[in-house]
Amino acid sequence: MNCxxxxxxxxxxxxxxxxxxxxxxxxxxxxRCKDCRLIVDTTRKTIEIYSSSQPLPLPNDVRERLHQALVKRLGRRPAT
Ligand SMILES: [Zn+2]
Known part of the structure; x- marks a missing residue:
C-alpha cells in the first residue's frame, strides 16, 4: 500500500x-502517513457536505484534485 x-x-x-x-x-x-490521514479526513468531510446538500456520490473532480495535491506533495509533478 502506498499513497x-x-x-x-x-x-x-x-x-x-x-x-x-x-x-x-x-x-x-x-x-503511518499523516498526509493520507489528512486527505481521508478532508474527503470524508467533502462527502458529508455533498450528501447533506445534494444526492451525489464523491465527485470525480474532487478525487482528481486530491490526487493532484498528493502528487505535488510527493514531488512527482505530472509531465507538462
Ligand atoms: Zn500516504
Missing part, C-alpha cells in the same frame, strides 16, 4: 466497499 493506491481506493474505502485485506492495508498506512 497513490490509497487515493485510488479512497472512495471505496469511505463507502465501506473494500474487502478486509485492503481495508487493513489502508488502516495501517493511515497510521
Amino acid at each position: 497513490q493506491v490509497l487515493i485510488r481506493e479512497i472512495s471505496a474505502y469511505l463507502d465501506g466497499e473494500l474487502g478486509v485485506e485492503t481495508l487493513a492495508e489502508i488502516e495501517v498506512h493511515l497510521e
